[in-house]
Amino acid sequence: MKNKKKFGLLVLLGLALVLAFSFLPVNLKQVEAATPLSGNVVGWMWSSDIGWLKLDSNLNTPVKVVDNNLVGYAWSSNLGWVRFGTDLTGPVGKGDNWGAKIADDGTVTGWARVCSVYVSGCSGVAKDVSGPELGGWDGWIKMTNARYNLNSQTFSGYAWGSLNLGWLRFWPENNPNPDSCTDPVIANRPANCNPACVGGSCGGTTDTLSCSVNPPSGEVGDTFSWTAISSADPSGTKGTYTWAGEKLVGKTGKTVTAVYDAKGTKSGSVTVLLNGIPQTKVCATQATVCAKGETVDATGNCSANVVACTITPGSSSRISYYQLDSDNKYAQKAEIVISSGCANNTTVTQSGTLNGFNLVCSDGGTSVDCSKLSPGNYQVWVTPPSPLPTAGFRNLLFSLSAGKGSSVNLKFDYLVTHQN
Numbered sequence: 001m002k003n004k005k006k007f008g009l010l011v012l013l014g015l016a017l018v019l020a021f022s023f024l025p026v027n028l029k030q031v032e033a034a035t036p037l038s039g040n041v042v043g044w045m046w047s048s049d050i051g052w053l054k055l056d057s058n059l060n061t062p063v064k065v066v067d068n069n070l071v072g073y074a075w076s077s078n079l080g081w082v083r084f085g086t087d088l089t090g091p092v093g094k095g096d097n098w099g100a101k102i103a104d105d106g107t108v109t110g111w112a113r114v115c116s117v118y119v120s121g122c123s124g125v126a127k128d129v130s131g132p133e134l135g136g137w138d139g140w141i142k143m144t145n146a147r148y149n150l151n152s153q154t155f156s157g158y159a160w161g162s163l164n165l166g167w168l169r170f171w172p173e174n175n176p177n178p179d180s181c182t183d184p185v186i187a188n189r190p191a192n193c194n195p196a197c198v199g200g201s202c203g204g205t206t207d208t209l210s211c212s213v214n215p216p217s218g219e220v221g222d223t224f225s226w227t228a229i230s231s232a233d234p235s236g237t238k239g240t241y242t243w244a245g246e247k248l249v250g251k252t253g254k255t256v257t258a259v260y261d262a263k264g265t266k267s268g269s270v271t272v273l274l275n276g277i278p279q280t281k282v283c284a285t286q287a288t289v290c291a292k293g294e295t296v297d298a299t300g301n302c303s304a305n306v307v308a309c310t311i312t313p314g315s316s317s318r319i320s321y322y323q324l325d326s327d328n329k330y331a332q333k334a335e336i337v338i339s340s341g342c343a344n345n346t347t348v349t350q351s352g353t354l355n356g357f358n359l360v361c362s363d364g365g366t367s368v369d370c371s372k373l374s375p376g377n378y379q380v381w382v383t384p385p386s387p388l389p390t391a392g393f394r395n396l397l398f399s400l401s402a403g404k405g406s407s408v409n410l411k412f413d414y415l416v417t418h419q420n
Helices: 002-016 178-182
Strands: 021-029 039-047 051-054 064-066 069-076 080-084 107-109 111-114 140-149 154-160 167-170 209-214 217-219 223-230 240-244 255-259 264-266 269-274 277-282 287-290 294-296 302-304 311-313 318-325 328-332 334-338 349-351 358-362 376-383 393-403 406-416
Touching: 209 269, 209 277, 217 294, 223 269, 287 294, 311 393, 318 376, 328 376, 334 406
Parallel strands: 021 167, 217 287, 311 406, 318 406
Antiparallel strands: 021 039, 039 051, 039 064, 051 069, 064 069, 069 080, 080 111, 107 140, 111 140, 140 154, 154 167, 209 223, 223 255, 240 269, 264 287, 269 277, 294 302, 311 334, 318 328, 334 376, 349 393, 358 376, 393 406
């Protein structure tokens, strides 16, 4: 009987020493569902008095999250098992009559319970709370002012374990207690002491969200694709994506498209709801929409497409007219090319005299007005005046201009070999 009383006092003393739990790396691996949150939890809790509390225990029922509810068992070699479950309703009149869970806004509420307060196992009839073994402590642990943050994947805030346990503190991010890293209670402890985390790699891996538009510039009427990339949801199948911005309002999905009917700079933003927690990002890139026929210049502004207007010689730049006799005359043709940068029906002007000869143009079969030529390839030659000049000449220089500073120089020879 004395031994039993001594054992009861030791248990009570051990429980009274538990002053402040601190959650250490807690990681939700292989999360399958988007909302609600589900997956296996790995990591540790820490108490300065009892050492490590292992959440991914070797038991078949480690702590996990199922539909946002924490369920399963954590293990401490000094405290024993701590159970999380949806059937835990907490002590009467203390509020939050549900097991520990992550609410849609990231708030962590509800209860967990130390198994040593039960007569057998970790449920059913509890021991006499007022008896010497428990000393008035009922083993309830209430999540109080605690949160789960999707962006940093960490817990923050506190849980309350009554007057015998005091505050249970979620470990502050990037500020671990060096002493806890050397605690010898559990040999297979984390290599370093990072903050409590859920999702990604244990240690508070930061979730990133970005969005972009492709192409970054185009014309009115073009299709622009806006795409969001979340490191917590690479496939875009777990979260809900809602877009905002001109032509984007109300559109949902990882990638959406927009067609703009007015020029200007277009911005977009996306809100991703993942595991019940929203995250919004304004896209770093914007879409520059230009009017038809415009492109973005080196300064980032829309400018009219400038395509050079050129008129150049083809394979021959010399025109010759032969007068053999009154019945034998012929003209040798030159060639010119007017580029696509010249507007249709470009006015072609001539400078320099042809000594009474007239210029003739053809597009390869049909005579056309030499003063109004569309972009294309042409042959040019001359028709003689009447009467024909009696004296020949060579290298009579004249030019054709298609405007915009473009011109081509041609030479004209009039050759007389015999005249009746």
